[in-house]
Amino acid sequence: MTASWLLDGLVAALVLGAAAWTLAAPTAVAAVVGFLGFGLLLTLAWLRLGAAEVAMAEAAIGVAATGVILLLAVVRLRGGAETVSAAMPGRGMVAAAGLLAGAVGLALALAVLALPDPAPGLAAEALARRGEAGLGNPVAAVLTGYRGLDRLLESVALVLAVLAVWSMAPDRRWGGIPGPRFPRQEDGPLALLARLLPPVGIVVGTYIAWVGSEAPGGTVQGGAILAAMWGLAWVAGIVQPPAIASRPVRLALVAGPAAFLLAGLAGMALAEGFLAWPPAFARPLILLVEAAMTLSVAAALALLVAGPPERAA
Structure with missing residues (x-):
């Protein structure tokens, strides 16, 4: 039980760390790499939760398909570095986005924990x-x-x-x-x-x-x-x-x-x-x-x- 809890805690910490890195990445390429790593870690988290179907959807759509789209965007914007830099959000907006995402995640976690066992359906x-x-x-x-x-x-x-x-x-x-x-x-x-x-x-x-x-x-x-x-x-x-x-x-x-x-x-x-x-x-x-x-x-x-x-x- 202790080893399982340690593994789950490590996965959760890595997911949060990858999300923070993606938000704070200094360049577009670094942000894409961080997003792909975040998706792979999230896939592992879904597997630990026993949701294999959701994990596969995350890997296929959230990592593979979306990763190619983001990579395409980076490749097409290589010549417009100044335009991209000007459009990058400031630290305040990044912090606000992080707080909003954290609040939504906390609300979802509380809603799931409030469900009866077993859940109705x-x-x-x-x-x-x-x-x-x-x-x-x-x-x-x-x-x-x-x-x-x-x-x-x-x-x-x-x-x-x-x-x-x-x-x-x-x-x-x-x-x-x-x-x-x-x-x-x-x-x-x-x-x-x-x-x-x-x-x-x-x-x-x-x-x-x-x-x-x-x-x-x-x-x-x-x-x-x-x-x-x-x-x-x-x-x-x-x-x-x-x-x-x-x-x-x-x-x-x-x-x-x-x-x-x-x-x-x-x-x-x-x-x-x-x-x-x-x-x-x-x-x-x-x-x-x-x-x-x-x-x-x-x-x-x-x-x-x-x-x-x-x-x-």
Whole structure:
């Protein structure tokens, strides 16, 4: 028990230290590094709390995807050091942000501690019926069995977000290539990471998406990792974004919502209603939809990071 408490205390101290360093970092690069370290430590903290699904979401979205976005911002702002320095918050604002974050964290901790044990909810009933979908992961069973419409709408919203970003392009560049063209990095830390991480990240992202039906993981986590690996190679100048007029790009973007909608309509013909999974085909249908959703999430996140078209195709 003592060793467990010491480990938890050390993780908590490191999380607070990384947060303080990120707020007080003297440069943008140092702040990004601090933020990535903070995210990794927070992932470890969620694992210590037994929330593996949340830990994976933090690692995939809070570290991988967001880290690439911040790295992209730093790379694009390298030539405007004076502008960036002028926009940096002062010490007073940093201190106020730290105090506000601490107050919110304390309020959340008190709210959690005030909950009865066990906490009220429908978790027991949902767990008892998770076998109906043929899924071993209770989180996946709840999302597909009880929140199917929510997930469908979320996938459609992601496509609409990409279209909104594309709409910011001038007419003469519509259908062109999104984002800037970065010079190819032949040496340095970025070049090394862009060559070493993507092969491993593609395998990890695919595995996390596939295993989500039986263990912690899922389409969002897996898709975010896949998008982050592409973004890393893009910032290093190894790959270039495809034109938004490309048919494969558009098919990848809408594959998830289309598969989800078709599965929902199949439920009207073979089961109790829209988005009701036919008992005999529930697991195969869910796996097909999850595969399409992973592709769409990866494509959408990558396109959102790339931004509107900036060059002609």
